[in-house]
Amino acid sequence: MLEPAAPDPFPTPEHPRDALKTPLIARYFHHYITTIAPWYDLSDGALAFTTKLPETALDTPLPFAAIIAVAAVHTSQTTAPSAKPAAEFYHGHCVRLLTELTDDVGDGSSADGFVLSSVCLLRSYEILSEEVDPNRHLRGAYSLAAYRNPVTDHQASGFRAAGFWNYLREDITFSLFQRCPLKMDLEQVPPPTRHDTDQGYLNTVSLILGRVINACFAGPVTTEEWRLLLGMLRDWISHLPARFRPYLREDRGLSLALPSVWMLQDCHDCASEMRAFIDGSMEQNATKEDVLENLALEICGAAFTSNNPSVIINAFGPMAFCARFIRGEASRQEVVRRAMACKRTTG
Numbered sequence: 353m354l355e356p357a358a359p360d361p362f363p364t365p366e367h368p369r370d371a372l373k374t375p376l377i378a379r380y381f382h383h384y385i386t387t388i389a390p391w392y393d394l395s396d397g398a399l400a401f402t403t404k405l406p407e408t409a410l411d412t413p414l415p416f417a418a419i420i421a422v423a424a425v426h427t428s429q430t431t432a433p434s435a436k437p438a439a440e441f442y443h444g445h446c447v448r449l450l451t452e453l454t455d456d457v458g459d460g461s462s463a464d465g466f467v468l469s470s471v472c473l474l475r476s477y478e479i480l481s482e483e484v485d486p487n488r489h490l491r492g493a494y495s496l497a498a499y500r501n502p503v504t505d506h507q508a509s510g511f512r513a514a515g516f517w518n519y520l521r522e523d524i525t526f527s528l529f530q531r532c533p534l535k536m537d538l539e540q541v542p543p544p545t546r547h548d549t550d551q552g553y554l555n556t557v558s559l560i561l562g563r564v565i566n567a568c569f570a571g572p573v574t575t576e577e578w579r580l581l582l583g584m585l586r587d588w589i590s591h592l593p594a595r596f597r598p599y600l601r602e603d604r605g606l607s608l609a610l611p612s613v614w615m616l617q618d619c620h621d622c623a624s625e626m627r628a629f630i631d632g633s634m635e636q637n638a639t640k641e642d643v644l645e646n647l648a649l650e651i652c653g654a655a656f657t658s659n660n661p662s663v664i665i666n667a668f669g670p671m672a673f674c675a676r677f678i679r680g681e682a683s684r685q686e687v688v689r690r691a692m693a694c695k696r697t698t699g
Contacts, residue, residue, distance in 0.1 A: 362441050365417035365449075368410050377420060380438065381406070384423040387661075392472060392518050394619055394662045395558070397549040400514035401469065408466050408511075417445040418470035418477075425480045429699035439481065446474055468515035475522050480699045517555050524562055525669030533569045538562050543584060553592060554619045560584050596620050609686035611653035621663045624654045644677035652678075656690045661697050 363371035372378050385406055392401035409416035424439035453467065523534045543556045564581050567573045600614040615621045638646075651674055655667035671687070678684050 360441070362438055365413040365420070365442060365445050368413065368416035371416070371420075372410075376438070380420045380423040380427065380435075381409075383427060384419045388423060388426060388473075388476070390662045391476070391665050392469075392514070394622065394666055395517050395521075395551040395554045396510070396514045397551045398510045398514070400511050401518075404511050404514075405466065405469050412466060414446065414449045415466045415470045415473075417442045417449060418473040421446055422473045422477045422480070425477050426699050429480050430696065439477070443474070443477055443481075446470070465511035465515055468519060469511070472515060472518040472522060517558065520558055520562055521666060524558065524565060525666075527565050527569065528669035528673040531569060531673075533566045534562055536562065538566060543588065547591070550593075550596075550617055551619045553588070553596070554623050556588055557585075557623055560588060592623070596623055598624065609680070609682045610656060610690075611649055612657045613650065613654040614657060615654070618658060618660055618663050621654050621658045621660075622666055624650070641677070641679070644674070645679055648674035648677040649683060652683075652687050656687075661694070664694055665698055 363374050363377060365371060372381060385402060389399075389402040389405070393399045398404075405415055406419065409419050421439050421442035424435045424442065428435040428439055450467075450471075520534075520536065523536060527534050538559060541559060543559050544552060547553050547556065560581070563584070567577050567581060595616055598613045598615055600612070602612040604611060613621070613624055615624060651667065651670050655664050655671060658664065671691070675684070675687050678687065
């Protein structure tokens with residue numbers, strides 16, 4: 353005689369509003385909204401991951417399960433290891449729900465937005481839960497993001513656009529860690545020429561950076577390619593408002609080992625290293641090593657000065673790539689110390 357199946361340890365995501373009647377699940381949901389969602393809204397003035405995604409999740413199992421999974425795994429890595437079973441339970445449901453998606457997903461339907469956004473959350477789940485980065489969800493989401501035009505989506509659907517820009521930044525981070533091209537071919541995606549918000553400037557330079565990464569890691573870069581890429585970058589910088597400049601910069605502000613770079617907004621921090629590059633603040637007789645070290649110090653200093661998890665998390669890829677150019681032992685140790693300290697809040 354077959355034993356009756358054991359009851360699920362947590363409410364299933366099939367009916368999110370019912371699941372939220374469980375206080376523990378409600379706390380995870382709130383933890384996502386207050387702590388994790390801002391990581392994804394760094395370049396979205398509409399705060400789609402903080403507002404639109406939780407609203408959709410109230411009646412949609414996939415984003416609900418993704419929200420609870422990433423909130424629980426973050427909790428397990430920062431304050432309560434006992435949250436891990438809940439993280440694994442809801443992640444398992446995410447995998448099942450993703451495999452059950454219909455063929456409509458990926459054709460520009462309204463479902464694309466919350467599916468791609470859910471996958472971005474699952475990407476964070478991967479990073480938080482595994483020592484070795486498998487990159488499964490980011491690779492699996494390629495078909496959802498590869499043919500999105502962020503210029504069009506920016507006008508038509510902020511939700512889809514938010515998913516696209518987050519996917520792009522996560523793809524950039526992985527490529528900088530692995531020193532490989534993006535999974536996306538950005539040649540047919542022109543940089544936006546209209547910027548209604550400061551966050552739009554960050555999205556544009558992210559697109560340019562993605563094209564630079566693809567060019568550099570795909571093989572030798574021709575003079576013509578460099579001219580095109582630098583032209584795009586200079587055009588972006590020429591339209592950058594003055595408020596993107598630091599209101600204070602100290603050469604050795606953080607423990608006298610890293611520069612302090614104080615910016616008005618978090619999204620300005622993520623654009624500041626490009627500004628430093630174009631300004632050419634180094635002396636003309638500076639060596640290549642001096643230039644690389646100066647840029648690395650600027651990137652790390654700007655991220656750590658912000659002391660904001662959203663900025664630091666989005667800067668992990670650039671910092672991991674460029675920190676090797678820092679030659680000063682005190683500065684290297686300061687980067688390591690502050691990166692390790694971030695684990696208390698970022699996981």
